[in-house]
Amino acid sequence: MGHPKKASKFVANSKRMHWHDKALWFVRERRDLATHQLDEWEELRRVASEIKTHTMDRLDYYLEEFEKNATQKGLHIHWARDAKEHNEIVLNLLLTHGAKRVVKSKSMLTEECGLNPFLEKNGIEIVDTDLGERIVQLRKEAPSHIVLPAIHLKKEEVGKTFEEFLNTQKDNCDPTYLTREARKHLREKFLTADASITGVNFAIAQTGGVVVCTNEGNADLGASLPKLHIASMGIEKVIPRLEELSVFTRLLARSATGQPITTYTSHFHAPIEGGELHIVIVDNGRSDTLSNSDFKESLNCIRCGACLNTCPVYRRSGGHSYGYTIPGPIGSTLGASRDLQANRTLPFACTLCASCSNVCPSKIKLHNQLYRHRQNVVKAGLLGAKKRAILKVSSWVMKHPLLLDFVGLVVRKVVPILPRSIVYSKANIWGRGREVPKFPKKSFKELYKERKK
Amino acid sequence: MSSRETILNSIKKNRPSSTIELPNTDISHVKYRDRDKKFATTLKSVGGDAVWLEDKSVDEFVAENYRDLDVIVSTYLEFNGSTKDANELETPHLLEDVDLAVIKGEFAVAENGAVWVKNPKNHHRALYFLATRLLIVVDKNSIVDSMHEAYKLIDFSRAGYGTFISGPSKTADIEQALVIGAHGAIEVCVLFV
Numbered sequence: 001m002g003h004p005k006k007a008s009k010f011v012a013n014s015k016r017m018h019w020h021d022k023a024l025w026f027v028r029e030r031r032d033l034a035t036h037q038l039d040e041w042e043e044l045r046r047v048a049s050e051i052k053t054h055t056m057d058r059l060d061y062y063l064e065e066f067e068k069n070a071t072q073k074g075l076h077i078h079w080a081r082d083a084k085e086h087n088e089i090v091l092n093l094l095l096t097h098g099a100k101r102v103v104k105s106k107s108m109l110t111e112e113c114g115l116n117p118f119l120e121k122n123g124i125e126i127v128d129t130d131l132g133e134r135i136v137q138l139r140k141e142a143p144s145h146i147v148l149p150a151i152h153l154k155k156e157e158v159g160k161t162f163e164e165f166l167n168t169q170k171d172n173c174d175p176t177y178l179t180r181e182a183r184k185h186l187r188e189k190f191l192t193a194d195a196s197i198t199g200v201n202f203a204i205a206q207t208g209g210v211v212v213c214t215n216e217g218n219a220d221l222g223a224s225l226p227k228l229h230i231a232s233m234g235i236e237k238v239i240p241r242l243e244e245l246s247v248f249t250r251l252l253a254r255s256a257t258g259q260p261i262t263t264y265t266s267h268f269h270a271p272i273e274g275g276e277l278h279i280v281i282v283d284n285g286r287s288d289t290l291s292n293s294d295f296k297e298s299l300n301c302i303r304c305g306a307c308l309n310t311c312p313v314y315r316r317s318g319g320h321s322y323g324y325t326i327p328g329p330i331g332s333t334l335g336a337s338r339d340l341q342a343n344r345t346l347p348f349a350c351t352l353c354a355s356c357s358n359v360c361p362s363k364i365k366l367h368n369q370l371y372r373h374r375q376n377v378v379k380a381g382l383l384g385a386k387k388r389a390i391l392k393v394s395s396w397v398m399k400h401p402l403l404l405d406f407v408g409l410v411v412r413k414v415v416p417i418l419p420r421s422i423v424y425s426k427a428n429i430w431g432r433g434r435e436v437p438k439f440p441k442k443s444f445k446e447l448y449k450e451r452k453k
Numbered sequence: 454m455s456s457r458e459t460i461l462n463s464i465k466k467n468r469p470s471s472t473i474e475l476p477n478t479d480i481s482h483v484k485y486r487d488r489d490k491k492f493a494t495t496l497k498s499v500g501g502d503a504v505w506l507e508d509k510s511v512d513e514f515v516a517e518n519y520r521d522l523d524v525i526v527s528t529y530l531e532f533n534g535s536t537k538d539a540n541e542l543e544t545p546h547l548l549e550d551v552d553l554a555v556i557k558g559e560f561a562v563a564e565n566g567a568v569w570v571k572n573p574k575n576h577h578r579a580l581y582f583l584a585t586r587l588l589i590v591v592d593k594n595s596i597v598d599s600m601h602e603a604y605k606l607i608d609f610s611r612a613g614y615g616t617f618i619s620g621p622s623k624t625a626d627i628e629q630a631l632v633i634g635a636h637g638a639i640e641v642c643v644l645f646v
Contacts, residue, residue: 023629040482050476057471060464073612079457131635132626148626155628175630183636190636191546207609217582217622217637224579225545235460242607243478246600260495260565261619264637270612272545273576283460291467
């Protein structure tokens with residue numbers, strides 16, 4: 001099922017759709033307020049974009065530097081070609097350390113790899129510790145947003161879920177109460193965990209350490225209690241030096257939620273005393289994207305979620321309608337690069353308004369990428385039959401100017417006198433939810449000729 | 454071929470060879486006329502407090518402001534009110550009951566209310582996240598404007614751990630309602646001495 005079908009379920013509840021739209025627009029506005037306080041905002045974006053592009057163009061060098069320096073500090077580096085290898089490395093580390101209970105903080109990469117179900121199948125208890133992620137984990141759902149995983153849920157639904165799993169008070173859906181209960185429940189999980197898994201926001205080649213940003217303190221707490229800490233990162237997470245963080249830490253939280261910085265920005269260059277820090281570097285198709293000049297920029301993403309918050313389609317269709325690990329504009333281009341056939345509807349979940357490109361902190365031209373993916377979808381013959389037929393007929397008509405004039409004339413005369421039941425018949429998919437505009441008396445061509453006289 | 458080589462070879466084969474140089478990150482940026490004030494208002498906006506200690510000791514400040522707390526732990530050497538020594542503990546899990554941690558911050562950042570905490574002498578970094586309340590003691594002359602100055606002061610030539618802490622832990626995962634106190638500290642006060 002593609003995006004339009006899944007989205008139609010979401011938009012069927014118009015009240016809820018508008019609520020979702022507003023919730024995300026609120027986050028977008030907070031981002032604007034934060035960014036307008038800095039005169040150098042655009043300069044920061046420029047520098048971020050150049051750092052990322054520079055690094056991607058020398059990615060092998062920086063990854064080897066990172067490995068060398070991390071190893072020197074006593075960290076353990078692993079390389080995984082794909083999701084399967086990543087999951088096996090993680091499982092193997094857990095088994096050799098006798099770890100049965102694992103706490104995990106937010107990592108879109110482990111979502112991409114399907115780590116949780118894999119570990120569960122192998123008898124490991126894995127608990128997501130970010131509040132939003134814990135909520136969706138208990139509900140057996142996927143995160144619907146990369147920064148706000150449970151943004152699609154109402155507090156009443158969260159209350160019900162907690163009633164069922166955490167024995168909270170009946171019908172109490174006060175966010176503070178629910179957060180406190182989750183804190184108690186997860187504190188217990190932290191204190192009894194045998195290992196922790198975190199994602200990585202930035203890996204620093206020069207110093208051989210990784211940086212993780214959170215507001216809740218869950219990654220930080222998890223990685224400070226059990227002896228074993230495994231951090232999973234995509235190959236694109238590496239940056240050259242510490243000083244580049246001055247740019248990215250200024251951009252990330254402001255773009256994401258409008259905060260000046262996340263509450264915690266943890267720099268891990270060592271495990272806890274007597275512990276081990278293992279870093280798994282994952283390719284999983286990323287290095288293929290590097291070769292494509294149209295799409296390689298998508299690897300510059302720092303996963304702030306700003307493009308989701310601003311996207312008129314995301315806001316009104318919800319994260320689950322995309323059916324790819326990462327929803328929204330960035331997910332649509334990453335998904336289409338990964339598997340065009342499976343994600344062929346995603347490049348069309350876009351109005352080409354370019355708002356995503358305007359807010360992106362690393363200046364990825366997301367709308368250009370989606371436009372190119374569309375062309376590739378057509379070239380690969382993956383367009384739906386109806387759309388293909390419409391495009392064929394339109395292009396044939398447009399190639400014949402006299403015919404085009406004639407069709408235009410007929411349409412202008414006939415459509416206004418047709419009854420609604422015909423104009424908005426089933427065949428008019430465009431007219432679902434849209435009104436056909438009032439037709440002008442004369443065509444542009446006619447007006448142009450008149451004025452030229 | 455190992456996975457390492459496969460990945461690195463694939464990158465070498467696929468990556469473009471552009472000539473974009475690493476840009477200078479020290480761009481012209483915001484400076485605050487009153488860094489103290491900016492730090493305090495920013496920290497306030499993210500749920501924390503900043504206090505300048507005038508004519509008191511940290512001991513006196515804690516005695517006055519944190520009454521009736523059972524467990525106080527400190528990594529700040531000049532503080533004498535600890536009820537137990539964190540570094541003596543075998544495992545960080547035993548810090549779970551800490552009501553107040555008095556810790557040392559290296560410097561503060563005006564633009565975002567963050568304090569850099571990196572203390573190789575502290576054996577259990579979990580203290581920063583397990584304690585219900587954090588009192589971070591910082592030299593009053595160590596406030597910088599922005600992250601550009603901050604990263605000039607940070608060194609990771611050796612293994613270790615460091616973190617920026619900006620206010621108490623928080624979440625807005627339930628209907629965007631901001632709740633202070635997720636997994637880490639519920640209260641954070643930065644004390645300038």
